[in-house]
Amino acid sequence: MKKQNKKLLVAAIAAALSAASAVPALALENQFNGAFTAFYDMSNFSGSGVTQKNAPSENYFVQRVRLGYTAKADDHVKLVTKFEFDYDYWGNSSYTNARGGGGAIGADTVNMETKHLYLDLTYPQLNTKIGMMPYNDSFKGLVFDADMAGILLSHDYSNASISAGFFRLMDSTKDSNIIKDGRQQDFTRLGRNTNDMFTLDGKYTVSKDLTVGAAYYYIQDDSNDFVSTIQSAKVHNLGINAAGNVGPVALNGFFLKQFGDLSKTTDAKGYTFNVGAKMPLAGGTLRSEFLYVSGGNDQFYITHSEPGATEGGQFYDAEMIMLNRDKYATTIDNAIMYDVNNSGQGVIEGTVGYDYTFNDKVSASANAGFAAVAKNTAHAGSSDYLGTEINAEAYYKLTANVTLGARAGYLFLGDYFTNEDNPYDVKLIAKYNF
Numbered sequence: 134m135k136k137q138n139k140k141l142l143v144a145a146i147a148a149a150l151s152a153a154s155a156v157p158a159l160a161l162e163n164q165f166n167g168a169f170t171a172f173y174d175m176s177n178f179s180g181s182g183v184t185q186k187n188a189p190s191e192n193y194f195v196q197r198v199r200l201g202y203t204a205k206a207d208d209h210v211k212l213v214t215k216f217e218f219d220y221d222y223w224g225n226s227s228y229t230n231a232r233g234g235g236g237a238i239g240a241d242t243v244n245m246e247t248k249h250l251y252l253d254l255t256y257p258q259l260n261t262k263i264g265m266m267p268y269n270d271s272f273k274g275l276v277f278d279a280d281m282a283g284i285l286l287s288h289d290y291s292n293a294s295i296s297a298g299f300f301r302l303m304d305s306t307k308d309s310n311i312i313k314d315g316r317q318q319d320f321t322r323l324g325r326n327t328n329d330m331f332t333l334d335g336k337y338t339v340s341k342d343l344t345v346g347a348a349y350y351y352i353q354d355d356s357n358d359f360v361s362t363i364q365s366a367k368v369h370n371l372g373i374n375a376a377g378n379v380g381p382v383a384l385n386g387f388f389l390k391q392f393g394d395l396s397k398t399t400d401a402k403g404y405t406f407n408v409g410a411k412m413p414l415a416g417g418t419l420r421s422e423f424l425y426v427s428g429g430n431d432q433f434y435i436t437h438s439e440p441g442a443t444e445g446g447q448f449y450d451a452e453m454i455m456l457n458r459d460k461y462a463t464t465i466d467n468a469i470m471y472d473v474n475n476s477g478q479g480v481i482e483g484t485v486g487y488d489y490t491f492n493d494k495v496s497a498s499a500n501a502g503f504a505a506v507a508k509n510t511a512h513a514g515s516s517d518y519l520g521t522e523i524n525a526e527a528y529y530k531l532t533a534n535v536t537l538g539a540r541a542g543y544l545f546l547g548d549y550f551t552n553e554d555n556p557y558d559v560k561l562i563a564k565y566n567f
Contacts, residue, residue, distance in 0.1 A: 162205040178455055178556035182467030184546065189555040193222040197463050205241040209255050215407045216247040221465050233464045248280055260287045262506045271334055271348045271374050272387045275405055277436040277445035277474055292338040302436065303328035303354040327356040343377035352436065368401045368434045369393045382412045391434055403433035409450065417489035422450050428479025429508030435474050446472030452500045454542035455556050456522045461540065470504060470518055479507030497527040506549065518547030538562040
C-alpha cells in the first residue's frame with residue numbers, strides 16, 4: 134500500500150472513531166431550568182429572629198438563584214442536578230469564600246451550593262434514584278423535607294404506588310474523647326458512627342374521591358454529632374394519611390406516631406395529627422389547616438443536620454410569615470416556631486386562607502392563623518398562647534415568566550411572651566422562572 138493511501142486510511146479510521154464517540158453526546162438531550170428571586174424586606178423581626186421591647190426596624194435586600202440541569206440520555210436514563218447561589222443580603226461581603234456571601238461591591242465570592250446530584254433510572258418495572266436527591270415525607274414535611282443522599286426505589290401500579298429507600302444523613306469521623314459503655318469512641322472509621330434512615334411508603338386510590346396511604350420511617354442516629362438529648366436516637370415513625378372529596382370540599386390529613394429511643398435514657402413518644410381542607414368560594418379558593426404536635430415528655434422528633442439546625446418541621450402549608458418559616462425566606466429565615474418540635478414544646482396551630490385570581494395577570498391571597506405550645510416547658514409568660522398572625526400577598530405577572538409581588542404580615546403576640554413588641558414583616562418581590 135502506498136504511503137499516501139496509508140495516510141488516507143488512518144485519517145478515515147480516525148474520523149470514523151471520532152464520529153462514533155460523538156454519537157452519545159449528540160443524542161443527549163440537555164434540559165435547563167431555574168429561578169431568580171430577589172426581595173426587599175422591611176421588618177422588626179425577620180432578620181434578627183427575636184422578639185423584644187422597642188424592637189428596631191431593619192431593611193435589606195435578599196437574592197437567590199437556582200439553576201437546574203438535566204442530562205437526558207433517553208426516556209429511561211437521566212442525570213438531574215441543581216445548584217443554588219445566595220446573597221444573604223446585598224452588601225454583606227466580597228472576595229471571600231462563604232455561603233450566602235458576595236453581596237458587597239466587587240462580588241468575586243465562591244458561594245455555589247450543591248442541591249441535587251442524582252441518577253434517575255425510569256423503567257416500567259422500577260424507578261430508581263441514586264445520589265443526592267430532594268425527598269420529603271408523606272406528612273407535609275414534619276419529619277423531614279430536605280436534600281439527602283441515598284437510594285430510592287419506587288413503582289406505580291394502576292391504582293397504587295409504593296417506594297422504599299435508604300438514606301445516609303450523616304457519617305461522622307470526628308476525633309472525640311466521648312466515653313461510651315466504658316470505652317473511648319472510635320470516630321475514624323466511615324460507616325460506624327452514622328445517621329441512617331430507612332423508608333417505606335405506599336398509597337392506594339380507593340376511588341376518584343379517596344386516596345389513602347401509610348408510611349414507615351426508621352431513623353438510627355449513631356453519629357454522636359448532635360446535642361446530647363438526641364444522641365444515639367433510634368426512632369420509628371409510623372403513620373397514615375388520606376385525601377378525598379366530600380361534595381365541594383377537598384379534605385386531607387394524617388396521623389403519625391413515634392416510638393423507640395430519643396436517646397439512651399429517653400423514649401420516643403411523639404405524635405402529630407393534621408386536617409386540611411379546600412373548597413371553592415366566590416370565584417376563589419378557601420383553605421384551612423389544623424395541626425397538633427406533641428411536646429414535653431412526648432416531644433416530637435424531626436431530622437437534624439447539625440446542632441440548632443433542622444431538616445423538617447417547617448409546615449409551609451400554613452402560609453404564615455412569622456409564626457412559621459416564610460416560604461420566601463432563604464438562609465437567614467427565622468420564625469416564632471422554627472420547626473414543629475418547637476424546642477420540645479410542640480405546636481397547636483390553626484390557619485385559614487383565601488386565594489383569588491382576578492385575571493391572567495393579577496392574583497392575591499390572605500391568611501390568618503393562631504398558634505400555641507402544646508406543653509410550656511419553658512415556663513414563659515402567663516399563657517401557652519403564642520399569637521395570632523394576619524398576612525396578605527398580591528402578584529402581577531409582567532410576562533409569562535416574570536412576576537412582581539408584595540407580601541406583608543403582622544403578628545399579635547400572645548401572653549406566652551412578656552412585654553415584647555408585635556412583629557411585622559413587609560416584602561417587595563421579583564421572580565423569574567425559566
